[in-house]
Amino acid sequence: MLALFGIALGIIAIMAFADPAFLKGSNFRSMAFQFPEFGILSFGMMLCMISGGIDLSLVGAANLSGIVAAVVILSTGGSIAVGIAAALLVGAVCGLFNGYLIGQLQIPAMLVTLCGGQLFTGLGMAITKGPAITGLPEQILVLSNGTVGGVLPYALLLFILIALALGFLLKSTVYGQHLCLMGSNPTASRYSGINNLHVTLLTYMTSGILAAVSGILILSHYGSAKSDYGMSYTLLSLLIVVLGGVAPAGGRGRVSCVALSAVILQLISSAFNVLRFNSFVKTFVWGLLLVIVMVAQSVIQKEAYQFLNIRRKNYEKDHQQA
Amino acid sequence: MGRFLTRKNLTRNEMLVVYIIAALSLMIGAVNSAFFSMGTVIDTARSMLVTVIFALCEMAIIISGGIDVSFPAIACFSLYSTIAFMNAYHIDSVAFAFFFSGFLGLLWGALNAILIAKFRIPALIATLGTSSLASGAILVISGGKEISMIPPSVDALSQQFLFSVTNASGVKSSLTVFILLPAALCLLFHFVLRHTMFGRGIYAIGGDADAARIEGFNVFRTQCILYMAAGLIIGIAAITHAILMRNANPSNLMGSEMMVIAAVVIGGTRITGGHGSVVGTVLGVLLITLVSNNLIMLNVPNYWQTFAVGLIIVIGTSITSLRAKRIALSPKI
Numbered sequence: 287m288l289a290l291f292g293i294a295l296g297i298i299a300i301m302a303f304a305d306p307a308f309l310k311g312s313n314f315r316s317m318a319f320q321f322p323e324f325g326i327l328s329f330g331m332m333l334c335m336i337s338g339g340i341d342l343s344l345v346g347a348a349n350l351s352g353i354v355a356a357v358v359i360l361s362t363g364g365s366i367a368v369g370i371a372a373a374l375l376v377g378a379v380c381g382l383f384n385g386y387l388i389g390q391l392q393i394p395a396m397l398v399t400l401c402g403g404q405l406f407t408g409l410g411m412a413i414t415k416g417p418a419i420t421g422l423p424e425q426i427l428v429l430s431n432g433t434v435g436g437v438l439p440y441a442l443l444l445f446i447l448i449a450l451a452l453g454f455l456l457k458s459t460v461y462g463q464h465l466c467l468m469g470s471n472p473t474a475s476r477y478s479g480i481n482n483l484h485v486t487l488l489t490y491m492t493s494g495i496l497a498a499v500s501g502i503l504i505l506s507h508y509g510s511a512k513s514d515y516g517m518s519y520t521l522l523s524l525l526i527v528v529l530g531g532v533a534p535a536g537g538r539g540r541v542s543c544v545a546l547s548a549v550i551l552q553l554i555s556s557a558f559n560v561l562r563f564n565s566f567v568k569t570f571v572w573g574l575l576l577v578i579v580m581v582a583q584s585v586i587q588k589e590a591y592q593f594l595n596i597r598r599k600n601y602e603k604d605h606q607q608a
Numbered sequence: 609m610g611r612f613l614t615r616k617n618l619t620r621n622e623m624l625v626v627y628i629i630a631a632l633s634l635m636i637g638a639v640n641s642a643f644f645s646m647g648t649v650i651d652t653a654r655s656m657l658v659t660v661i662f663a664l665c666e667m668a669i670i671i672s673g674g675i676d677v678s679f680p681a682i683a684c685f686s687l688y689s690t691i692a693f694m695n696a697y698h699i700d701s702v703a704f705a706f707f708f709s710g711f712l713g714l715l716w717g718a719l720n721a722i723l724i725a726k727f728r729i730p731a732l733i734a735t736l737g738t739s740s741l742a743s744g745a746i747l748v749i750s751g752g753k754e755i756s757m758i759p760p761s762v763d764a765l766s767q768q769f770l771f772s773v774t775n776a777s778g779v780k781s782s783l784t785v786f787i788l789l790p791a792a793l794c795l796l797f798h799f800v801l802r803h804t805m806f807g808r809g810i811y812a813i814g815g816d817a818d819a820a821r822i823e824g825f826n827v828f829r830t831q832c833i834l835y836m837a838a839g840l841i842i843g844i845a846a847i848t849h850a851i852l853m854r855n856a857n858p859s860n861l862m863g864s865e866m867m868v869i870a871a872v873v874i875g876g877t878r879i880t881g882g883h884g885s886v887v888g889t890v891l892g893v894l895l896i897t898l899v900s901n902n903l904i905m906l907n908v909p910n911y912w913q914t915f916a917v918g919l920i921i922v923i924g925t926s927i928t929s930l931r932a933k934r935i936a937l938s939p940k941i
Contacts, residue, residue: 340732387922393929396675396732397869397879401922404866408915415911513914521740524733534730566752570744576737577723584727 290530290546297553301560308560315439319430321552322445323507324519325545326500328526329452330493332544335527336456337489338469338536339388339395345519346406347380347494348501349512353410355502356419356511364423373498373505380406381494382487389486403520410513418512422505429506441503445545448496453541465489470537518569525576526551528583621876621928625891632898640905646773647781654783656897657852660790660890661845662868663875664797665838667889670872671801672834673814673881674724674731678716679868680861681742682839683846686712688746690847691755691856700759709847710840716742717839718832725831743862750858758854766851786848793841798886810834814881867917871896874924878932895924 301308327344334341351373359369380402387398433439456462464485468475476482505511528534529551530544554575558568637643662679669676690709694700716738723734769782801807809830812820821827850856875892877884899920903913 387926391926391930392933393926394879397873397925397929400866401870401918401925405915405918405922408913408918412912412915415909521736524736528733534733564748566744566747568744569740570748573737573740573742573744576733576740580729580733580737581723581727584729 290543290550294546294550294553297550297557301553301557304557305560308557313556313560317552317556318442319439319507320555321548322439322441323430323500323503323516324522324526324551325445325548326448326496326503327519328523328530328544328548329448329541330496330500331523331527332530332532332539332541333452333465333489333496334395334399334493335532335534336469336536336539337465337486338472339399339486339489340524340534341384341399341490341493342396342520343380343384343399343403343406344493344497344500344523345516346403346410347377347497348504348519349515350380350406350410350413351376351498351501352505352511352515353413353419353513355505356422357413359422359426360419364425366423366426370502373502374495377494377496377498377501378491379494380497381491384494385487385490388490389483407513414511414513418508418510420510422509426506427509430503431506444499444503448499449541449545456539456541461485461488466537466539468536518572521569521572521576522551525572525579528576529579531583621931622885622888622891624927625875625888625895629891629895629898632895632902636898636902636905639907643902643905645775647775647779650773650781650783652894652897652901653787654852655901656893657784657786657790658845658849659864659868659871659897660893661793661841661848662864663871663889663893664790664793664886665841666868667872667875667877667884667886668797668801668810668834669731669838670869670877670879671814671881671884672810672831673817674831674835675869675879676720676735676835676838677732677865677869678720678735678739678742679838679842680864681739681746682713682716682842683849683861684858685716685742685746686710686843687846687850688750688755688856688858691758691850692750694759694762695755695757700761702762702765705759705762705847705851706844710843713839713841713843713846714836715839717836717842720839721832721835724835725828739865743859746858752858754855754857754860756855758850758856762851763854766854784852786852789844789848794886794890801886806830806833811882814883816882866921867896867900868893870921870925873928874921876928879925879929880932883932896921 298308307313327348330344331341354376355369355373358372359366362368384395384398384402387393387402388395428440430441431439434443456465464475464480467478468480468482468485472482475485504515508515526547527539527544530540530547532539532544554571555568558571633643642648662683665679666676686709689712690705693708694705719741720735720738723729723738724731727734765786766784768785770785770787772780772782774780799807801810809820809825812823812825813827813830817827846861849861853860871892872884872889873879873892874895875884875888875890877889896917900913900917903916904910908916
């Protein structure tokens with residue numbers, strides 16, 4: 287957590303030195319509008335990863351939800367609330383579909399969500415027939431572009447609220463405890479009376495709903511819906527979650543770290559925009575960061591393991607002498 | 609003949625895929641009688657060519673308990689860099705093209721090997737990272753533009769055919785010589801996986817890495833060789849793709865990992881590792897290719913195709929996974 291904070295401050299310091307335009311209020315404002323989209327997706331990824339799985343269908347589910355919302359809004363004549371409700375429902379159904387295949391049929395999460403992503407994207411494409419759905423009422427833009435009292439963007443507020451809710455869910459509810467236990471050892475959790483199927487279904491459903499929220503934000507951001515928006519978000523959300531210290535094998539993860547790491551990636555992304563790198567460089571750097579973070583964690587883990595081993599050996603030696 | 613027609617053989621996973629392929633072919637043939645012709649065979653073989661090579665590598669990696677989603681990016685990187693390099697230095701040699709592209713693939717494979725075997729990063733995350741690195745790098749280098757000029761002696765290979773057939777309406781279809789490449793690789797993979805200690809080691813690691821280590825297999829070395837060899841073969845497949853397409857595109861293979869993994873899994877390779885066969889994989893690729901090539905013939909509109917392919921993949925992988933689970937849970941004597 288402290289390390290992440292240090293990284294964030296470091297990036298700001300370097301950028302302030304490289305280009306003072308980075309420190310402008312307008313730059314930070316635009317960041318606050320941008321990162322909730324993929325930050326919320328990362329929370330979905332985080333939940334699935336804590337459960338010992340992974341969700342590669344998030345972007346597909348997000349776009350499908352956005353498309354359904356757009357279609358519903360257009361067909362009901364501009365009723366945004368109904369559209370949002372429909373999107374959330376679609377997200378939940380997508381998540382339940384994944385959860386059922388993973389929890390009940392025991393198909394590996396990676397395979398299910400990889401195929402699920404294709405399925406959701408394909409369904410979205412079938413609904414839109416290819417081009418983006420446009421012509422939505424102006425009010426929809428407010429979600430991503432409006433602010434509370436001119437200071438706090440709605441999207442950021444939503445991000446904070448979701449982060450708080452998830453923090454509560456993981457730390458202080460029975461479900462949160464069950465999720466972590468199942469993630470660290472599914473066999474042990476089953477023998478201790480946890481309904482693994484139930485936990486898996488809930489986890490992927492929540493992840494699907496979060497994808498839908500993000501899908502609505504994307505819809506509101508672009509003012510249109512299409513099946514191939516935000517394709518780079520899959521890798522980005524994985525990177526955020528891994529940088530946020532969630533164990534890829536499952537069982538561990540903190541909302542605050544993931545939220546902070548989403549902010550860090552937005553800082554890096556904005557830094558690239560200020561320095562006028564093109565988006566291909568970003569793809570490269572995201573990959574590089576992912577590899578570096580994973581290698582660093584692997585090395586640290588090995589060191590820690592060796593340290594514990596040495597201590598244990600010393601302990602055993604002392605006791606033998608005694 | 610009677611020995612093959614046993615209940616066990618007829619209900620094998622490979623046979624299930626054969627039944628589905630037969631049913632699908634009959635369906636397409638019923639709608640469009642032009643389907644049953646030598647031309648279709650040649651076209652299908654042509655579109656399967658590169659996919660089969662990718663699928664063989666993916667299969668070996670999945671058998672070893674890993675997964676590789678970086679091969680489309682590695683392939684794009686290798687083929688584009690090779691063609692760009694040869695154009696820049698006016699090198700016009702077939703051997704150099706294959707050697708250079710294979711070498712670049714090998715380097716990326718080595719990066720995968722280090723991340724997975726040395727640092728023990730989960731294969732999916734490691735190869736996603738590699739994929740992003742390779743794809744980002746080649747897009748920066750190319751600026752997203754494709755090269756349509758291929759050195760002449762390399763380009764001439766695309767016009768070398770094994771044989772040609774002309775159908776009733778005068779359309780000529782020719783089978784490219786490159787079909788020998790996947791054919792040879794199929795035999796090679798089958799031989800290595802079934803009849804060498806290295807191949808049995810791949811199965812052993814996929815079944816249980818700890819058990820394999822205790823049995824005396826060098827897990828680290830097996831994984832390293834596997835990922836590097838896969839990189840090399842992908843580099844060679846990549847330049848083949850460029851020659852057949854007659855251009856070097858930095859991104860048109862991206863996204864094919866989905867289809868390849870699906871084909872491998874439908875062919876009976878277990879995603880959890882330890883099981884899989886070359887025959888099954890080739891059949892899986894054949895099924896996926898038939899579906900994606902012929903949906904238009906079945907009057908499926910263009911915009912439904914991603915969904916239709918996705919649906920078939922979900923159903924296919926679910927069935928094989930469920931069968932694998934049932935076999936794993938069934939009592940063993």
